[in-house]
């Protein structure tokens with residue numbers, strides 16, 4: 001069967017959905033079709049919370065109503081081949097999809113390291129598939145001891161969440177000396193570690209899993225130092241790689257990075273084929289080197305650029321390059337990071353100054369619901385430009401990091417932040433006299 005459409009999108013994750021909605025906004029007369037090979041998708045960022053916080057795992061399903069309301073078609077089908085010369089995609093079910101413009105929103109695949117025994121039962125990589133995840137949730141709820149592998153934000157969120165399951169012992173293994181070490185400096189990482197310890201999570205840093213032990217099912221692990229630990233399940237939270245095989249088979253370039261090469265407008269080497277989200281290559285905001293940031297927020301920003309610029313270049317891209325920006329939540333503690341950390345900036349060779357400040361996020365701080373807040377800002381020493389920031393605190397920290405992210409993308413200077421005009425209210429914010437973002441900028445300015 002042959003199906004013709006104007007815009008074909010492969011992938012029904014955040015990048016695919018936002019590409020479709022944006023394309024419909026800019027080109028309302030075009031027919032848009034999303035192909036997705038997972039029948040029941042889920043909201044990826046909500047996956048950890050399917051284990052306990054959400055009453056029903058189905059509450060985390062990827063809603064498709066916004067697509068139906070906009071007359072965007074979906075097809076549950078698996079793309080297996082792209083013929084670019086005939087602008088046709090072939091699917092596993094034997095269908096042919098003909099397009100004018102093609103958007104690849106193929107996402108990423110969880111990393112499964114080549115550890116002996118990793119294929120044993122009860123070892124779970126994270127697939128963004130509702131049916132698979134519902135089975136995983138059921139099994140983890142019946143487990144006695146789980147090892148979460150990987151101390152990045154995904155592993156930390158899983159450890160925090162499953163530690164709330166009664167009777168379950170949780171271990172979190174990380175090869176580096178601290179959790180969240182790729183996006184936070186040590187003084188912020190230790191806050192997350194303290195929170196997890198207070199939930200009886202055993203944190204094993206500088207720890208490498210050498211082998212999964214047991215018969216058909218996992219029964220234990222052996223670490224690099226020879227020590228063994230009894231477990232009956234493991235969750236792999238060690239990252240993902242761009243899903244690019246369909247693109248490379250179609251002759252699309254990967255550039256020097258791991259994702260599909262795209263220009264500033266998300267166009268691949270074929271002007272009628274775009275790539276967005278985790279499958280697309282990214283260049284670092286500060287150095288233009290290839291970078292492997294994979295976040296839903298980045299994916300949707302790219303999807304908005306691609307969707308708008310499919311037929312003409314309508315929206316000029318303002319922010320060139322990708323910053324890593326995300327927030328996470330550990331047992332009541334919010335941590336946010338944007339751009340470079342002090343460690344990563346120094347490693348890259350930047351000469352920097354860090355400014356620090358703390359305070360309360362309401363004023364006076366004795367108001368009900370107030371949380372203490374800690375801000376660290378990283379500036380270029382000579383140019384005074386903001387290059388990174390980290391925040392910890394209560395719920396307000398989740399949006400403060402977005403202000404910092406905006407300031408980084410606009411290349412705001414230390415003086416601009418020191419003289420920032422902001423809205424303050426006793427119940428809503430820190431005091432204007434003690435606003436932590438301003439105080440952190442002042443601290444850096446004093447050191448310059």
Ligand SMILES: Cc1cc2nc3c(=O)[nH]c(=O)nc-3n(C[C@H](O)[C@H](O)[C@H](O)COP(=O)(O)OP(=O)(O)OC[C@H]3O[C@@H](n4cnc5c(N)ncnc54)[C@H](O)[C@@H]3O)c2cc1C
Pocket residue numbers: 010011012013014015016035036037038041044045046047048077078079080105106107108126128154243246276277278279294295296297298299326327
């Ligand atoms: C547990 C977890 C928590 C996360 N939390 C956060 C967070 O809090 N904040 C944040 O910003 N990011 C978070 N992320 C990262 C975020 O999920 C990804 O960056 C985001 O999903 C990328 O969106 P995407 O649309 O590019 O890819 P995906 O979400 O991977 O979607 C790609 C889709 O394409 C489909 N597909 C692939 N190949 C084909 C094919 N051949 N034919 C048809 N369909 C195909 C896939 O099945 C998939 O449904 C988290 C990730 C995980 C795993």
